[in-house]
Amino acid sequence: MAVSLWKNLLQTTKERILQQRRMSLYNSAHGYDEELLKKKLQQFAGGSINLSKEDNGIGILTLNNPKLMNAFTGTMMVELQERVTELENWKDGKGLIIYGAGNTFCSGSDLNAVKGFNFVKTVLGPA
Known part of the structure; x- marks a missing residue:
């Protein structure tokens, strides 16, 4: 005991x-104020991060923004943080497969979101 x-x-x-x-x-x-940062990132919409948890303990995380070769948007960055938190709390998880929808894994970040980070840094202050 x-x-x-x-x-x-x-x-x-x-x-x-x-x-x-x-x-x-x-x-x-x-x-940074996490909620303010999330709000600013969500202004750069598009794509999604999908997570499925299989019965065998394997998670499948899919970057889903094929129009932009799965480039990360602000919304996807917020969703990724949420999915990682979900995986951290998944007691039956044993492994994770990450892949991109369509024919590309990930081409990086959406340039509109990258440009927007200058705005985010101005509003929130330097790291």
């Missing part, structure tokens, strides 16, 4: 540390 309690304590501590790290990614470490 003591071993079970110890394992639960370790798991809870690990989850708290992961949560703190995610929050500090935007807030503490870089001085």
Whole structure:
């Protein structure tokens, strides 16, 4: 019983540390307001990040923006962060396959979103 309690304590501590790290990614470490950053990124719409979780513990993450050769838009960046959080909390996960819809894995970032980052940096301040 003591071993079970110890394992639960370790798991809870690990989850708290992961949560703190995610929050500090935007807030503490870089001085960004996460919600404001998400709002600004979502102005650069298009594409999606799809996640399916198979019964065998394998996740399939699909970059879905084939019109732009799966280039990341702001919306996709926000969705990727959400899917990663979902995967971190998936207790039955064993592996992950990442691929791009259509014939291209990922061509990088949508240039409109990249140009917009200058606007985001101006509004939110430097990292």
